[in-house]
Amino acid sequence: MSSLNNESTRKLEGVIELLLESSSRINEAKPRRYWYPLSLATYGVDEIIEAIDSMCSFRTTMWEKTLLFERRFAAYQNCADCVMVNSGSSADLLLTFLLTNPCNPLLQPGDEILVPIVTWPTQIWSAMMAGLKVRFVDVSPETLNIDVDDLAAKISPKTKAIFLVHLMGNPCPMDRILEIATAHNLLIIEDCCEALGAEWDGIKVGNFGIGGSFSFFFSHHMTTMEGGMIACPNALTADHLKILRAHGWLRNVDLAQHEIAGYDIDPRYAFVNWGFNVRPTDLQAGFGLHQLQKLPIFNQRREELANRFFKFIDGELFLQRPLVSPRARPSWFSLPLLITSDAPFSRKEITIYLENQGVETRPIVAGNIARHPVGKLFDAFEQDTYLGADAIHERGFYLGLSPFHSDEDLNKLMDCLQQFLSKYK
Ligand SMILES: Cc1ncc(COP(=O)(O)O)c(C=O)c1O
Incomplete structure (x- = not known):
């Protein structure tokens, strides 16, 4: 923090606490559709003061807090x-x-990239927009992850990345x-x-290939x-990504890597590539600095709640939770469930029941994206059938998981589910 001294910070804290209190009172007075929502706010006074500090110091665009947060x-x-x-x-x-x-091309436009069919759609659109040919791979309804047998079966001489x-x-x-990627010389991204903090064999996911993406939504x-x-x-x-992040502009990167001598240009405004403008603001980075400090506690709480919930699910008929490899340490994003194929009720019946009880539900990401209207727009969706993704589409849903869900919330959620399931015992 740079622009606020101790006294103004203390005063601000008082004002923000008052504002947060009054906003929570207003919210509590409103009729609430869900007592168990998909998510809850995890930020407070620290993050808000940090954002105000950026505004008061007129350093709102990408600046030193972004650099510090990246580090x-x-x-x-x-x-x-x-x-x-x-x-x-x-x-x-x-x-x-x-x-x-x-x-610095690693692949050529038209090269094939394997992408799971159950995911958030922007993962797919990115690969398409970058000029790659997407080949979809089915997803296991047991783990919700890519079906490795289908992955191996989909590899052709045109396949270059996963x-x-x-x-x-x-x-x-x-x-x-x-093993598969090495055998076929495939790049991994x-x-x-949805997996910040998750590990495979003690290595954080995101560190296995040439880059890993994270969302702070x-x-x-x-x-x-x-x-x-x-x-x-x-x-x-990172330098290549920074140039793509900001207009193709040679800014905030190691100049030595780029040859600009001999061009009749102002070196402060040198464009060495094409690019976007997808820069963050320093307000966002300031939030990130505080949230990152809290992350281990948030993730520990998520793990506690998820473990209790999944233990309960393991003792019930007709509902299954994702299987976890002994080598994996998940960092649960939510509480995903599938209704077993022999269940005497449908996904619609159980989710309508939960919604009516005040529990928010939603599909597992987008289900089988090939079954959405957008599936008609691109040939890639019509190449195959995806039985695993169909199972997730038809029988899957998820419930919220927030470090701010209380033990009482979770107990009430499990009671609610048990009441529904008791009809079928
Ligand atoms: C798997 C996955 N990829 C990408 C995204 C996109 O992240 P954002 O919402 O920050 O654009 C999401 C968002 O929830 C996601 O779940």
Whole structure:
């Protein structure tokens, strides 16, 4: 923090606490549809003061807090470098454009990339927009992760890369995937937007390939309001991403890597590539600095709640939770469930019941994205059938998981489910 002295910080704290209190009183007075919502706010006075500090110091655009947050996130993630962007979708976009980067192409437009069919759609759009040919891979309804047998079966001489997603915070089986990738010389990029803190064999997801994306949207493991990050295995990758992040402009990067001598240009305004503007603000980075400090406690609480919930589910008929490999340490994003195929009730029946009881529910990400209207727009969706994704589409749903859900909330949620299930015993 730079612009606020101790006295103004203390006064501000008092004002913000008052504001937060009155806003929670107003919210409590309103009729609430859900007592168990999908997400709850995890930020407070610290983050708000940090944002005000950026505004008062007139350093609202990407500045020193962004650099500091990138450095601290890299230390947490245990990777060489990090690049912050304005959303997880932008992180996915830059990662795929890194593959077909005109400045330093790793792949050619038209090369094939394998992508799981159950994911957040911007992962898919990124690969398409970067000029790659998407080949979809089915997803296991047991783990919610990429079906490794289908992955191996989909590889052809045209296949050059795999874009994984560690869905719901459950790490993909990295041993087999790395084996396959090495055997076929495939690049790996990872969408970790739902998996911040998850590990495979003690290694954080996002560190297995040439980059990993993270999302700091409101409901995620930590939030910067909107925001995202890319974990990089080296500083050169980070530099390429920084140029793509900001207009193709040679700013905030190691100048030595780029030849601009001999051009009749102002070197402060040198453009060495094409690019976007997906820069974050320093307000978001300031949020990130505080949220990152709280992340270990948030994730520990998520783990406690999820373990209790899944233990309860393990003792019930007709509902299954994702299987976890003994080598994986998930960082649960939510509480995903599938109704077993022999269940005497439908997904619709149980979710309507829960919604009527005040428990918010939603599909597992987008289900089988090929079954959405957008599926008609692109041939890639029509190449195959996806039985695993169909099972998730038809029988899957998820409930919220927030470090701010109380033990009482969780007990009430389990009672509520038990009451529904008792009708079928
Ligand atoms: C797996 C996955 N990838 C990408 C994203 C996109 O992140 P954002 O909402 O920050 O754009 C999300 C968002 O929830 C996600 O779940």
